[in-house]
Amino acid sequence: MKILKFGGKSLSNGDGLNKVVSIIEDKVNKGEEIAVVVSARGNATDDLEAILGVAAVNGDYKTLLEKFKAYQQSTYTDVDLAAEFTILEKLYEGVSLIGDYSAKIKDQIFSQGELLSAKLLTAILVKKGITAQFTDARNLLKTDSKFGDAQPLDQLSKKNVVQYFKEHKGIVNIITGFIGSNSKNETTTLGRNGSNYTASLLANYLNATELQNYTHVDGIYTANPDLVSDAKKIDHLTFNEANELANFGATILHAKTIIPLLEKNIPLRILNTFNHENNGTLITSNPSKEGIKTLSVLENVALVNLEGRGLLGKTGVDARIFRVMGDNDISVSIISQGSSERGIGLVVAADKATKAMIELEKEFENDFYSKDVNKISVTDDVSVISIIGQDLSTFHQPYTALIRNKIVPILFNNTVTGKNVSLVVQKSELTKALNVIHGEIFGVSKKINIAIFGHGLVGGTLINQILESADAIEKRKGVKLNIFAIANSSSVLLNKNGISPNWKNEIQNNGVIYTMKDIIAYANEHHLANLIAVDNTASAAFVENYITLAENGFDLISSNKVANTLSYDFYKELRATLEKNQKNYLYETNVGAGLPLIDTIKLLHLSGENITKIKGVFSGTLSYLFNNFSAKDVPFSDILKEAIDNGYTEPDPREDLCGNDVGRKLLILARELDLQNEFEEVQIQNLIPEHLREGSVADFLTKLKEFDPIYNKIKSEQQPNHVLRYIGELSGDLQNDKGNLEVKLVSVPMDTALGGLKGSDSFFEIYTESYGDRPIVIQGAGAGSAVTARGVFGDILRISDKG
Structure with missing residues (x-):
C-alpha cells in the first residue's frame, strides 16, 4: 500500500x-x-483562526464565516457539508458571547x-x-x-x-x-x-x-x-x-x-x-553522495542574548538556562556560546522571546546584583540559515562571500558531526544572504551585478563587450555578468534582471533622474549581491561617490584617473575605506589603457623589489603625434590636425597637449610605490605656446599653424638619427616618501626601443635593483575606446574571480 x-x-x-x-x-x-x-x-486553517480572533472580540465574524463556507462548498452544492458548518456556527457564536476560548474549543474549530x-x-x-x-x-x-x-x-x-x-x-x-x-x-x-x-x-x-x-x-x-x-x-x-x-x-x-x-x-x-x-x-535511509545538499531557513525567530563577564569559568549556567526554557515550554533551536560562557545566544520562536527574557531575568536576578550577568536582551527580526551537509573545512567559502557582500552573521554554530552549519542573520538580509551562499556553494553561476556610470565611447563599448561575451563567460567560468544599471550624469536605466542589447534606446525612453542613494537602495531592495560600480566618466564630481559606494558593498573599477590623483589625504581615506569594508578598487586602464602596467608594478613592489626608475610614453595621442612628426617631413600642424580629425585627441586638443594627462598617470604610478607626491609637484612641460592656452576651442583650432615654427625648430636642432618623444619619468630615491616626477619632450636615438616606437603605442620601461640597467619593457596599444574598454572588462573579471 x-x-x-x-x-x-x-x-x-x-x-x-x-x-x-x-x-x-x-x-x-x-x-x-x-x-x-x-x-x-x-488557507482554511488560517481562515478559521482569523474568524476565531474576530469572534473573540465580538466582531463581525459572521460575514467572514459566510465567505469561508462559500469557498469550501464552491461549485459542489450537491455535497452535504451542513453538519460541519453548523458546528462552526455554534462554536463561533459561543466564543462571541463569552469573549474568549480555550485550546480545546480551538481544536474543535480547526478540525472542521x-x-x-x-x-x-x-x-x-x-x-x-x-x-x-x-x-x-x-x-x-x-x-x-x-x-x-x-x-x-x-x-x-x-x-x-x-x-x-x-x-x-x-x-x-x-x-x-x-x-x-x-x-x-x-x-x-x-x-x-x-x-x-x-x-x-x-x-x-x-x-x-x-x-x-x-x-x-x-x-x-x-x-x-x-x-x-x-x-x-x-x-x-x-x-x-x-x-x-x-x-x-x-x-x-x-x-x-x-x-x-x-x-x-x-x-x-x-x-x-x-x-x-x-x-x-x-x-x-540510503546515503547518497557526500556534500552540501540544501539551504534551509527558520523565520519568525528571535535571538535571546545573555552577557556577563562574571560568568567566566562558572559552571552550571547552561543547566539553569535550559531549566528555565523547559519550565516555560520554550523550545531552543540554537544555542551558541564561547568556552568562557561570557556570552550565550539562544534562538527561540519570536512569540516566546519576551517571556524567555523575563524568566531568565528572574533566574539570574542574584547574578545581576553580583554583576556576574551584565545584560539579558532580545534581538528581534532575525532568521536562521542552515547549510545542510556543510563541512567546517570548507565553511570559509560561503562565510567569506557573506562578508564580501556586507552581511555579517550575528552568530553561527555547527552540529557535533560538523555536517550542518547554522547562521543567524538579520531578517532584512535573509534573501541576499541566501542567494550569496547558494551562488557560492552550488553548481550555479555566481551572479555579478554591475552598475556602469558613463556610457560614452569607452562605457558604451564596454557594455556591448559584456553583452556579447556574457554567455561564453558563464559557460567557461561559471560567472554570470548582470548589468543592472547604466547611468550618465543625469539619468539611469535600472533592471535587476539585466539590460538588453537595446539599452541605448531604453535609456533614452525609460531613463530616470537619480541620485547615488537611489541606485544603492535599488540594489538593496532587490537583494543584489556581488556588486561592482564601474566609473567610465572623466568626472571629478563623480569620484566623491566612491567612498559611499564602497561603504554600501560595491567593489570599484575605474577608467577615470581623477580619484588616484586628488590629494594624498583623499587617496589614503579611500584606501582605508576599501580596507575597512573589504572592497576592491581596480584601475588598470588609468595608465596604458589595456596594458598590464599597474598590476606589474604592484606585484614588483609587493614582492619587495626596489623600483629605481619608471620612464615611458604615457599618452597614445602624443605618441601618435611625435611618432608621425618625427617620421614624416610635414609641418607639426598637419599631424595635429590629422590626429584631431581621426578622433585621437580630446574634443579640446589642449587637454592632451598641456601634459596634465601624462602628469596624472605618472602620479598614479608614484602612489603605487607608496610615494606621497601631490599633483602640484609634477614638473610638466606644456606643449602649447603660452598665447594659445586660453580662449575657445574653435578659436584655438584656427591657429594650429602657429605650432609649426616652434616644433620645426626643435626637430631641426636634434642630433642626427634622433626622434622626438613626449615622456613621463619617475626617478630619485624611491625608498623615501617622495620621488621626482617629470613630464617632458625629449630627443632620443632612432635605434633605441623608445626611438623605434610607431603608431599610437604606449611604451614603459621599469628599472629595478635586481634587473639593473636592463629594464622591464611593456609596450602596446595605449589608446582607443575598444582597448580601454577591454582593460576595464579585464578588471571586472579579476574581481569576479576573487574569493
Missing part, C-alpha cells in the same frame, strides 16, 4: 482539486492500493477544515465511480489531552488503524489529517503541519511501501525557490538530512514526520500535484 498525502494548496478550488482527483483516478485505474490523507483546503476537505473529496471521487470512503481520523488516532499539540498514543492508535484497514480493504479511504481524539473522544490536533505526521503514522502502522507527499513544488530544492531563483531540485536525500531540514524550518516537512518512516525504513517522496509526471525528491 502507498499513502498519498495532499496539502492545502493542492486541494484548493479549481485546478488544484481537479489535479488531485486525476492523480487518485490514475492510481486506482492502475490497480494500485492507496490510502489518502488530506489537509484542510486552501480537514473534515470538510475529506468529505468533499470523497463525494467527488464517488461521483467519478471510485469506491472511496470518508474516514475520520479521530476514530483511529488516540492522543493525550494536550490540545493544540497532542501526542498520539502509539499502541492504541496502531491497533485501531490496523483493524480499520483490515475491515475496509479494496476501498480508497480518504482520511482527515491533523486531527485525533483523546480518551474522552474530545477532538485534538497534532500541531501545525500535523497532516504530514498523520500520513507518516499511517504509513508506519500499515507498513506502507511509500509515502507520497503531494505539494505545490517539484520536490525539495537546494533553497526555497521563492527566495533563490537559481535553486535546483534535489533528487535524493537521506532521512537524517531531511530531519535537519525539518528542524530548521523547511515548511514542506514536519519534524515529527521523519521518525515513523525511519523506524520502518519507508521511503518518502515529495511530489508536485500540478506536475505529477515529475519524479520529485526521494527520501530514504
Whole structure:
C-alpha cells in the first residue's frame, strides 16, 4: 500500500482539486492500493483562526464565516457539508458571547477544515465511480489531552488503524489529517503541519511501501525557490538530512514526520500535484553522495542574548538556562556560546522571546546584583540559515562571500558531526544572504551585478563587450555578468534582471533622474549581491561617490584617473575605506589603457623589489603625434590636425597637449610605490605656446599653424638619427616618501626601443635593483575606446574571480 498525502494548496478550488482527483483516478485505474490523507483546503486553517480572533472580540465574524463556507462548498452544492458548518456556527457564536476560548474549543474549530476537505473529496471521487470512503481520523488516532499539540498514543492508535484497514480493504479511504481524539473522544490536533505526521503514522502502522507527499513544488530544492531563483531540485536525500531540514524550518516537512518512516525504513517522496509526471525528491535511509545538499531557513525567530563577564569559568549556567526554557515550554533551536560562557545566544520562536527574557531575568536576578550577568536582551527580526551537509573545512567559502557582500552573521554554530552549519542573520538580509551562499556553494553561476556610470565611447563599448561575451563567460567560468544599471550624469536605466542589447534606446525612453542613494537602495531592495560600480566618466564630481559606494558593498573599477590623483589625504581615506569594508578598487586602464602596467608594478613592489626608475610614453595621442612628426617631413600642424580629425585627441586638443594627462598617470604610478607626491609637484612641460592656452576651442583650432615654427625648430636642432618623444619619468630615491616626477619632450636615438616606437603605442620601461640597467619593457596599444574598454572588462573579471 502507498499513502498519498495532499496539502492545502493542492486541494484548493479549481485546478488544484481537479489535479488531485486525476492523480487518485490514475492510481486506482492502475490497480494500485492507496490510502489518502488530506489537509484542510486552501488557507482554511488560517481562515478559521482569523474568524476565531474576530469572534473573540465580538466582531463581525459572521460575514467572514459566510465567505469561508462559500469557498469550501464552491461549485459542489450537491455535497452535504451542513453538519460541519453548523458546528462552526455554534462554536463561533459561543466564543462571541463569552469573549474568549480555550485550546480545546480551538481544536474543535480547526478540525472542521480537514473534515470538510475529506468529505468533499470523497463525494467527488464517488461521483467519478471510485469506491472511496470518508474516514475520520479521530476514530483511529488516540492522543493525550494536550490540545493544540497532542501526542498520539502509539499502541492504541496502531491497533485501531490496523483493524480499520483490515475491515475496509479494496476501498480508497480518504482520511482527515491533523486531527485525533483523546480518551474522552474530545477532538485534538497534532500541531501545525500535523497532516504530514498523520500520513507518516499511517504509513508506519500499515507498513506502507511509500509515502507520497503531494505539494505545490517539484520536490525539495537546494533553497526555497521563492527566495533563490537559481535553486535546483534535489533528487535524493537521506532521512537524517531531511530531519535537519525539518528542524530548521523547511515548511514542506514536519519534524515529527521523519521518525515513523525511519523506524520502518519507508521511503518518502515529495511530489508536485500540478506536475505529477515529475519524479520529485526521494527520501530514504540510503546515503547518497557526500556534500552540501540544501539551504534551509527558520523565520519568525528571535535571538535571546545573555552577557556577563562574571560568568567566566562558572559552571552550571547552561543547566539553569535550559531549566528555565523547559519550565516555560520554550523550545531552543540554537544555542551558541564561547568556552568562557561570557556570552550565550539562544534562538527561540519570536512569540516566546519576551517571556524567555523575563524568566531568565528572574533566574539570574542574584547574578545581576553580583554583576556576574551584565545584560539579558532580545534581538528581534532575525532568521536562521542552515547549510545542510556543510563541512567546517570548507565553511570559509560561503562565510567569506557573506562578508564580501556586507552581511555579517550575528552568530553561527555547527552540529557535533560538523555536517550542518547554522547562521543567524538579520531578517532584512535573509534573501541576499541566501542567494550569496547558494551562488557560492552550488553548481550555479555566481551572479555579478554591475552598475556602469558613463556610457560614452569607452562605457558604451564596454557594455556591448559584456553583452556579447556574457554567455561564453558563464559557460567557461561559471560567472554570470548582470548589468543592472547604466547611468550618465543625469539619468539611469535600472533592471535587476539585466539590460538588453537595446539599452541605448531604453535609456533614452525609460531613463530616470537619480541620485547615488537611489541606485544603492535599488540594489538593496532587490537583494543584489556581488556588486561592482564601474566609473567610465572623466568626472571629478563623480569620484566623491566612491567612498559611499564602497561603504554600501560595491567593489570599484575605474577608467577615470581623477580619484588616484586628488590629494594624498583623499587617496589614503579611500584606501582605508576599501580596507575597512573589504572592497576592491581596480584601475588598470588609468595608465596604458589595456596594458598590464599597474598590476606589474604592484606585484614588483609587493614582492619587495626596489623600483629605481619608471620612464615611458604615457599618452597614445602624443605618441601618435611625435611618432608621425618625427617620421614624416610635414609641418607639426598637419599631424595635429590629422590626429584631431581621426578622433585621437580630446574634443579640446589642449587637454592632451598641456601634459596634465601624462602628469596624472605618472602620479598614479608614484602612489603605487607608496610615494606621497601631490599633483602640484609634477614638473610638466606644456606643449602649447603660452598665447594659445586660453580662449575657445574653435578659436584655438584656427591657429594650429602657429605650432609649426616652434616644433620645426626643435626637430631641426636634434642630433642626427634622433626622434622626438613626449615622456613621463619617475626617478630619485624611491625608498623615501617622495620621488621626482617629470613630464617632458625629449630627443632620443632612432635605434633605441623608445626611438623605434610607431603608431599610437604606449611604451614603459621599469628599472629595478635586481634587473639593473636592463629594464622591464611593456609596450602596446595605449589608446582607443575598444582597448580601454577591454582593460576595464579585464578588471571586472579579476574581481569576479576573487574569493
